[in-house]
Amino acid sequence: MSSPSLDRFRSRLAGAVREEPNPFGDTVFRVEPSGLRDVLRSLRDEHGFDLLLDVTAVDRLELPDSKPRFDVVYILRPSVGSERVRVQCRPPDEDLALETVSDLWKSANWAEREVYDQYGVRFRNHPNLKRILNHKDFVGHPLRKDYDIKKQQWLSEPDDLMDEMRKLRGGAEEEESESVLLNIGPSHPAMHGALRALVDLEGETVRHTVPEIGYLHRGFEKSAEKGTYTHVIPFTDRLNYCSSVMNNIGYCRTIEKMLGIEPTARAQTIRVVLLELGRIMDHLVCVAANLVDVGALTNYWYLFNERERIYDVIEALCGARLTHCYVRIGGLAHDLHAGFEEGVEGILRELPKALGDVERLVARNRIFLDRVVGVGAISAEEAISHGFTGPCLRACGVPNDLRKDEPYYGYDGYDWNVIVGTRGDAYDRIWVRMEEMRESMRIVAQAMKKMPGGPVNVDDKRVSLPPKTEVYGNIEALMNHFMIIMEGIKPPAGECYGSIEAANGELGFFVVSDGTGKPYKVKVRPPCFYVFSAFPRLTEGGMIQDMIATLGSLNIIAGELDR
Amino acid sequence: MGLREIENLSGSGVLTTRLDAVLRWGRRNSLWPLPYGTACCAIEFMAVVASPFDLSRFGAEVVRFSPRQSDLLIVSGTIVHKQAVILRRIYAQMAEPKWVIAMGACASAGAFYDNYCTLQGIDHVIPVDIYIPGCPPRPEAVLHAVTELQRRIDAGVPPRSQRTEGSA
Numbered sequence: 001m002s003s004p005s006l007d008r009f010r011s012r013l014a015g016a017v018r019e020e021p022n023p024f025g026d027t028v029f030r031v032e033p034s035g036l037r038d039v040l041r042s043l044r045d046e047h048g049f050d051l052l053l054d055v056t057a058v059d060r061l062e063l064p065d066s067k068p069r070f071d072v073v074y075i076l077r078p079s080v081g082s083e084r085v086r087v088q089c090r091p092p093d094e095d096l097a098l099e100t101v102s103d104l105w106k107s108a109n110w111a112e113r114e115v116y117d118q119y120g121v122r123f124r125n126h127p128n129l130k131r132i133l134n135h136k137d138f139v140g141h142p143l144r145k146d147y148d149i150k151k152q153q154w155l156s157e158p159d160d161l162m163d164e165m166r167k168l169r170g171g172a173e174e175e176e177s178e179s180v181l182l183n184i185g186p187s188h189p190a191m192h193g194a195l196r197a198l199v200d201l202e203g204e205t206v207r208h209t210v211p212e213i214g215y216l217h218r219g220f221e222k223s224a225e226k227g228t229y230t231h232v233i234p235f236t237d238r239l240n241y242c243s244s245v246m247n248n249i250g251y252c253r254t255i256e257k258m259l260g261i262e263p264t265a266r267a268q269t270i271r272v273v274l275l276e277l278g279r280i281m282d283h284l285v286c287v288a289a290n291l292v293d294v295g296a297l298t299n300y301w302y303l304f305n306e307r308e309r310i311y312d313v314i315e316a317l318c319g320a321r322l323t324h325c326y327v328r329i330g331g332l333a334h335d336l337h338a339g340f341e342e343g344v345e346g347i348l349r350e351l352p353k354a355l356g357d358v359e360r361l362v363a364r365n366r367i368f369l370d371r372v373v374g375v376g377a378i379s380a381e382e383a384i385s386h387g388f389t390g391p392c393l394r395a396c397g398v399p400n401d402l403r404k405d406e407p408y409y410g411y412d413g414y415d416w417n418v419i420v421g422t423r424g425d426a427y428d429r430i431w432v433r434m435e436e437m438r439e440s441m442r443i444v445a446q447a448m449k450k451m452p453g454g455p456v457n458v459d460d461k462r463v464s465l466p467p468k469t470e471v472y473g474n475i476e477a478l479m480n481h482f483m484i485i486m487e488g489i490k491p492p493a494g495e496c497y498g499s500i501e502a503a504n505g506e507l508g509f510f511v512v513s514d515g516t517g518k519p520y521k522v523k524v525r526p527p528c529f530y531v532f533s534a535f536p537r538l539t540e541g542g543m544i545q546d547m548i549a550t551l552g553s554l555n556i557i558a559g560e561l562d563r
Numbered sequence: 564m565g566l567r568e569i570e571n572l573s574g575s576g577v578l579t580t581r582l583d584a585v586l587r588w589g590r591r592n593s594l595w596p597l598p599y600g601t602a603c604c605a606i607e608f609m610a611v612v613a614s615p616f617d618l619s620r621f622g623a624e625v626v627r628f629s630p631r632q633s634d635l636l637i638v639s640g641t642i643v644h645k646q647a648v649i650l651r652r653i654y655a656q657m658a659e660p661k662w663v664i665a666m667g668a669c670a671s672a673g674a675f676y677d678n679y680c681t682l683q684g685i686d687h688v689i690p691v692d693i694y695i696p697g698c699p700p701r702p703e704a705v706l707h708a709v710t711e712l713q714r715r716i717d718a719g720v721p722p723r724s725q726r727t728e729g730s731a
Binding site for chain 2: 134148149150151153154156157158189192216217223238241285300301308558559
């Protein structure tokens with residue numbers, strides 16, 4: 001990939017960085033630990049890479065080049081634009097630590113905590129380097145290759161979070177007269193089951209918020225290393241389970257990028273339809289739950305009925321309502337069923353009515369407006385620093401959308417708009433989602449109209465199962481089938497990052513292949529992990545009830561947040 | 564006791580029954596669930612309470628997030644070790660008689676998350692009355708579990724919480 005700003009970067013920092021060849025066309029710079037901060041700062045300030053998408057590490061224990069053992073990966077992107085850069089740095093084995101960049105990007109705060117938690121790489125000068133996904137009594141680092149996947153560790157008492165709260169309250173805290181501590185969640189209706197926040201209240205005003213996550217950390221990344229590339233697909237269903245099919249597509253698209261294959265025209269168009277239906281389903285749940293949280297219960301019935309309508313179509317397509325598992329590497333599980341088109345027509349006919357009903361109920365409703373306008377607002381600059389993408393960033397007025405910035409599956413051929421807000425508050429976030437559903441409907445209608453014929457799976461023996469008639473008829477197809485099932489699809493060795501615009505923002509997969517049929521590492525870049533990291537910033541100084549309205553508008557899905 | 568007897572009341576104004584029968588009738592028809600939703604199954608539970616499936620047809624739609632106001636704990640979603648300690652506490656806070664439904668493969672047995680962080684079934688920490696298979700179960704399966712529980716309450720089967728080990 002060549003772009004003016006990257007060329008400038010290359011010529012300026014030729015001494016400090018070394019560009020690594022990448023078999024999948026990603027831009028990767030290797031830096032020494034001493035130069036890491038300068039390189040990252042230069043990329044951010046002088047070359048426009050202002051969005052730190054993700055930080056992760058690779059434990060190279062079982063890879064050929066295993067000294068030093070850990071490779072820390074920073075994935076960057078401009079807030080508007082499609083280029084992506086990876087900066088990779090290997091801390092020395094004897095002192096497993098790097099300088100923190102959490103002062104350069106707020107998103108690095110949680111991301112570095114996760115790397116510390118999962119791999120044991122420390123970050124010097126990090127303000128709060130403690131475990132984030134695993135519990136406080138956990139010993140060891142589960143994503144290290146020498147940690148046994150089945151070694152469970154019990155927790156006897158939840159973390160009281162007072163270590164963090166004391167820091168926030170400052171030295172002279174303890175007996176401050178007016179302040180009250182309140183624990184909210186994880187079993188609390190507004191915390192959606194798996195989130196927790198400890199808040200310090202003065203009257204009804206939130207002074208400090210300490211969020212805790214990890215209540216649904218169910219080991220996606222470790223489990224993904226245990227099966228074949230195809231085995232990972234059902235696990236991706238359960239990341240953002242409100243729109244399973246989008247995760248399927250994001251993952252398969254990354255593996256297809258590694259294999260150098262492009263799905264057939266028909267598969268691409270079907271994927272577009274499913275992506276947009278997924279986006280609608282996701283936004284329906286988010287808006288419905290958000291409105292329930294602020295007391296507007298009726299809307300829930302209206303919106304959930306439409307979700308049921310989409311469930312019916314998807315269920316006829318793949319047999320499952322929620323966890324679809326319909327997409328395969330190289331295409332789809334099978335073609336559309338007869339009646340899919342009518343089903344989609346039904347959705348497109350009925351959904352606008354439901355949206356209209358909800359709009360009539362809330363758009364000019366004084367109670368609703370008082371609860372959400374100006375609540376939980378964040379500026380575009382801060383949102384970018386926190387790593388926001390998707391509707392939450394667009395609500396701040398930044399037209400960040402991979403479907404436009406890096407059009408895939410022919411998104412540039414459809415007539416639709418990127419919806420942006422102006423103030424970045426809860427109201428804008430709700431309304432961006434409402435309008436995005438309408439845009440998604442436009443895309444679905446156009447995609448259904450132009451739906452090309454042809455096969456849905458690529459004709460490539462490395463990935464596509466031969467038809468059953470062949471398998472039972474000749475030895476070559478039988479062997480081919482056997483090899484794909486038993487050994488799996490084998491992308492070439494190397495590291496690859498691929499992403500799509502999911503309902504919550506940029507859903508990325510950083511996959512490391514060692515050339516075998518099992519992924520060496522699959523790291524998800526979960527959009528809502530970064531959105532939720534801004535929760536203290538969004539709630540501090542507001543009222544306690546605003547916290548509830550704000551949380552609902554962020555659409556934090558625990559499966560994706562904690563993985 | 565059923566609808567017919569109630570209807571027969573009109574006119575006479577007197578009904579003779581046993582106290583435990585009245586209690587069972589009341590409990591059966593007004594289960595107040597605490598939806599302990601953590602993951603995907605919670606989204607299906609949302610569908611169970613929405614109009615097309617409508618849990619209120621079975622008198623169990625009054626969801627209460629306070630354990631002290633509910634008698635049916637529906638654990639819908641994966642319970643990881645970090646969460647298990649909270650689940651135990653919530654369960655302990657519920658008043659007797661109380662019932663537990665493990666909704667879905669994760670709550671029942673950990674599902675395919677056989678790894679370092681996931682509890683392999685909530686019955687490692689709390690007693691379970693009814694297990695619902697599925698990943699996630701269909702809403703009909705949840706309704707089936709609720710009606711099965713009602714049948715047991717009617718038949719006077721004590722909740723697992725009141726049974727000692729081995730008396731299944």
